[in-house]
Amino acid sequence: MLQTVEISELNNNPFPNRIFIIGGGILGASLSYFLSREDNGRQIVLIDKYLDKLSGSTGYAPGFVGQYNESPVLTSLAKDTVSEYIKVPGGFNVVGGLELSSTPNGVENLHRRKDAAQSSGLPAEIISPEVAASLAPDFIDPSSVKAGLHFPSDGTANAIQIVSYYIREARSKGVQFLEAEVTGFATEGHQMTTINSSNGDITLSGSIVILATGIWTTPLTTDIVQFPVPIIPVAHPYTFTPSRPPRSGTPYPFVRWLDHHVYARDHGDRDGLGSYDHPPMQANPTKSAMGTWPASFEQVLSEATSHLKNRHQFLVNGPSEDRDEKRPFNGIFAVTPDNLPLAGRVPGLSNLWLCAAIWILGGAEQRSSEDEALLKALDPARFQNIEDDILLKQALAKYNDIYNRDSN
Known part of the structure; x- marks a missing residue:
């Protein structure tokens, strides 16, 4: 997208x-898309440090919803x-989701999840x-698993396509x-008055500010918000097979080995795999959600690939000087203490809203003000009066079961 203002x-033109x-x-x-559809006379301005590329977690997400x-x-x-x-042309592929287990307790968990999913419609x-x-x-080698749980309406989101369409x-x-x-x-009283940027200051003149800054949210709010905003960036290994001709026939579902915290998907011209089976690592992203490569991730990926039938095709060695862009990488994303996004008005500042999602989940969420239960669950101030070290510990503990853990 090109700069327009x-x-x-x-x-000069408030x-x-x-x-x-x-x-x-x-x-x-x-x-920006949903707000622009409302005929309310507002002018909307989207600010990003790079308009020609996705530098945040959106650009590195594996895409499963x-x-x-x-x-x-x-x-x-x-x-x-x-x-x-699913309304975005080419934005969502309904390939299904498949969860696998190889233990009796795991199979019992699959049955419980099946019943609960059906109860939710x-x-x-x-x-x-x-x-x-x-x-x-x-x-999948059928001899290595005891059962599977198939979610046929799940799928993979093409984040770049969705963003391009909305923009x-x-x-x-x-x-x-x-x-x-x-x-x-800069703030004055209960109002934000100025946005400071690398290209100069922007006078707000009573304008509303919405932070949709993902892994960079916490440092941006530290000096202006009077409560914790525990959006914790974490490191995450992801790898690929070398390129290959696209498979024919029905697309593969997104597959998760729940006992091992490993997942894999078909990217069309290659396969991808990620693992949560390692101690959570807090990250400190600067310019992008592509983090430095920890050497320990090579062992993590070696163990993760061992659960797949085509295990020997996956690359496990990290980036090199002449690395292909499809080499293993550390894709940084955010976790929170309860695995929920932070969305809503920021108490104490009448013109600041926070909208920080987890991965690409919730990217298109649109809710009415009547949904009080949801607003309460996503309240940015819900961690008030909890110590930072406790919130950090709770958030990192969510990493290993990011897809499954109860978020109460």
Whole structure:
């Protein structure tokens, strides 16, 4: 996307109903799109430090959107998200999700999850190892699992396609775009008055600011918010097979080996695999969500690939000087102490809103003000009066079961 407005133009022509969205990932893009559809006379400006690429977690996410979660809030958000992504041309592929287990306790858990998913209105079915293997024959050896749980309405989101669509539609409805790195804010009383950026300060003149800044949210809010904002960036290994011709036939579902915290997917011209089976590592992202490569991740990936039938095809050695862009990488994303996004008005500042999603889940969430239970669950101030070290410990503890753990 190209810049369409200058800071001088914004400051010299104050607009009485202006909304600044900071962050151009999947959440910021969807916000600009949905807000631009409302005929309320507001001017909307989206600010990102790079308008020509996705530098945050959106650009590195594996793309899976599994709708059932043991948290009813996340299940509801995921269902709403899929209902919007599926409207985007080429934005969502309904390939299904497949969970596998090789232990009696794990199989019992699959049955429990199946019943709960069906109760929430989602199709789900327990399948035999042989049927599971038929859905992803290069991934699954039927002798290595005892059962599978198939979610046929789940799928993979094409984040780049979704963002491009939302940005294009928002632009057509008058949304302005500014390329600048936001470095901080100035406040006066209960109002934010200034956005500080690498290209100069932006005077707010009563405007609303929405932070959709993902892994960079906490440092941006430290000096202006009077309560913890525990959006913790964490390191995560992901790898690929070398390129190959696309498979023919039915696309593979997104597969998860729940006992081992490993997942894999078909990217079309290669396969991808990620693992949560390692101690959580807090990250400190600077320019992008591509983190430095910890040497320990090579062993993590070696163990993760051992659960797949085509284990020997996956690359496990980290980046090299002449590395292919599809080499193993450390993709940074955010966790929170309860695995839920932070979304809503920030108490104490009347014109600041926080909208920080987890991965790409919730990127298209649209809720009415009447949904009080959801607003309470996502309240940015819900961690008030809890010590930072406790929140950090709780957030990191969520990493290993990011897809499954109850978020109460």
